[in-house]
Amino acid sequence: MVTTTPAWNTADLKQKGKDHLLNSVSNLKLVREFGPLVISHGEGVYLWDTDGKRYIDGFAGLWNVNIGHGRSELGQAMAQQVDEVAFVPTFFGLAAPRTIELAARLGDMFPGSINHFNFTSGGSESIETALKIARYYWYLQGKGDKIKILSRHMAYHGIAMGALAATGIPAYHTGFGPGMPGFIHLTAPYAYRNAEGMSETEFVDKLIEELEETIAREGADTIAAMIGEPVQGAGGVVPPPASYWHRVQETLRKHDILLIADEVICGFGRTGTMFGHVTYDYAPDIAAFAKGITSGYVPLGGVGVSDAIWDVLSEPDRVFMHGFTYSGHPVACAAALANLDIIENEQLPENAGVQGERLLTGLQAALGDHKNVGDIRGKGLMVIIELVDDVHSKAKLDAALNVGGKLQAATRSRGLIARANNDGIAFAPPLIISADEVDAMIDAASGAISEVLG
Ligand SMILES: Cc1ncc(COP(=O)(O)O)c(C=O)c1O
Secondary structure: OOOOOOOOOHHHHHHHHHHHOOOOOOOHHHHHHHOOOOEEEEEEOEEEEOOOOEEEEOOHHHHOOOOOEOOHHHHHHHHHHHHHOOOOOOHHHOOOHHHHHHHHHHHHHOOOOEEEEEEEOOHHHHHHHHHHHHHHHHHHOOOOOOOEEEEEOOOOOOOOHHHHHHOOOHHHOOOOOOOOOOEEEEOOOOHHHHOOOOOHHHHHHHHHHHHHHHHHHHOHHHEEEEEEOOOEOOOOOEOOOOOHHHHHHHHHHHOOOEEEEEOOOOOOOOOOOOOHHHHOOOOOOEEEEOHHHOOOOOOOEEEEEEHHHHHHHOOOOOOOOOOOOOOOOHHHHHHHHHHHHHHHHOOHHHHHHHHHHHHHHHHHHHHOOOOOEEEEEEEOOEEEEEEOOOOOOOOOOOHHHOHHHHHHHHHHHOOEEOEEEOOEEEEOOOOOOOHHHHHHHHHHHHHHHHHHHO
16 A cells, blocks of 8 residues: 555646547547546555545456555565566466466366466457467367357457457447458347346247357357357446356357357456356356456466367477467566465455345345336446436437436546446446445445436
8 A cells, every 4th residue: 555645736647648648448539628537546445536535446447456456465476576587488488487386376276177377468368369279279170160259249358359359349349440250249148138028048048049040050160169258247247147158058069169258357256256157157168367367456367278178289299379478477477376365365256246245236225216227237246237218118328418427427526436338337346345335336326326317
């Protein structure tokens, strides 16, 4: 934790931000006019701006600061690593001790046969790696035509070109030219709009029927893998029906198609167990992760593959031509080891389950009857309030009303940073959050919705 805060000049920083910073996933016209909200320090679930205003970090940065802010253990681990050796690549058969220790520790943490790890600098690179390994696995077995990737609408897998091709949210594609061919998007397991009039079993049957039809149409001998987030995140927080992943896995295995779990958000505790595929009780062939592996203190991601895939990859006497300069960066791996100590010792997955339930039921009690609240759903500490114009027709709110912008301002004025847009407010606080802090988030969100929508 920072005990003395530099006296930042907010006006000066805002001006420099306006003049020089090109923000990501932000309305650049607004940033250019008003400048960014400048956050100077954090502790626990709280952040402070340069004017000293305190906020609950209700989105844990970007669903990633699982251990909360200001944990000096990570800084110490990184400083020690810099003193020992700051950089060793994993190219050319090299590796630093903590890179190897992290791979071995992940081998113990992942259930099933996911035992072999390639590291990256973040989620998109992890998805690129997972997709390429899936294709390469088939190529090495003489099945070089198995290249297509099945994904879902509403999926978010990142913004690098391969990850973007798997992403099923139209707004991320607009204006960026043609995407990669060979990606096929299936219906999301989003019961609120896709399961009208169906029981849960009928809904899952319908999704599996679509999967079977797609495989029959495209040909299993052209499909490398299906990728999915255990709980879809950025597309709208979609916890699937309980039997969904098991049924998907059964179908894919029957057709010799690999299953990739995108654990970038769900991994390391967010859904109430260590991994999303543990929460939903299935066993992917490949798992991609990032975010929570270091709680965002320093960039790191990675991909774990099963023993079966490792056996194929490591069989030929040839070079695996994939990797990034920072794959297995020792400083990031040192931070990850200290972070995993905290996640395990403080039982953060369990807390995510308990506090996630409190957040979900608290929001449902406070807002369930509101005229614009269509659905409140979540799993662990991933929760969303979906807003609509009319709860009966489920018509979306008119974008011209700018409800998202107004909710962003109304939540921030109440000391809450969450992800607000015209479709609702999503929450993903640090996994260390307490019951009182959850209640404060519920109060702030309810107050903001009343202010903006009555
Ligand atoms: C499920 C999922 N996969 C992949 C990514 C991409 O990660 P990054 O932004 O680190 O590239 C994200 C980012 O939010 C994500 O939520």
